[in-house]
Amino acid sequence: MAHVEPAHLVELALGNATPSEADTEALRHVDECARCRDELGVLTRLVTAARTAQLVDLPTAPPERVWRRISGDLSPEPNTPGPPPRIRDRRRRALLALLALATALGVAVALRCLRERSRVVRGGVAP
Numbered sequence: 301m302a303h304v305e306p307a308h309l310v311e312l313a314l315g316n317a318t319p320s321e322a323d324t325e326a327l328r329h330v331d332e333c334a335r336c337r338d339e340l341g342v343l344t345r346l347v348t349a350a351r352t353a354q355l356v357d358l359p360t361a362p363p364e365r366v367w368r369r370i371s372g373d374l375s376p377e378p379n380t381p382g383p384p385p386r387i388r389d390r391r392r393r394a395l396l397a398l399l400a401l402a403t404a405l406g407v408a409v410a411l412r413c414l415r416e417r418s419r420v421v422r423g424g425v426a427p
């Protein structure tokens with residue numbers, strides 16, 4: 301069997317779909333193939349990290365007093381600008397977390413595709 305397609309590895313890592321015959325065959329291949337096993341491991345860790353991320357893990361603006369002190373150190377003017385607005389809406393913050401997850405997954409799949417392409421361009425597909 302050829303290596304498991306990157307999109308299929310992502311589906312396996314997400315574990316959302318009802319297992320199919322193709323999944324069983326892919327997992328059998330993953331058991332025997334170190335390369336696919338490593339890539340599924342990376343994707344699974346990425347999905348786990350994204351699913352366990354807390355809202356407190358999201359980047360936020362520094363507290364007002366810290367911002368004032370930094371601004372004061374950088375600018376001698378008395379009318380220093382205030383900090384950037386905080387994202388107070390929990391749903392917006394959760395949406396940002398989901399966007400970060402989608403971006404991370406997209407990057408992982410793109411890296412895998414680029415790696416595959418570079419192997420083919422160099423004159424052959426690795427076993």
Ligand SMILES: [Zn+2]
Pocket residue numbers: 302303304329333334335336337
């Ligand atoms: Zn493989």
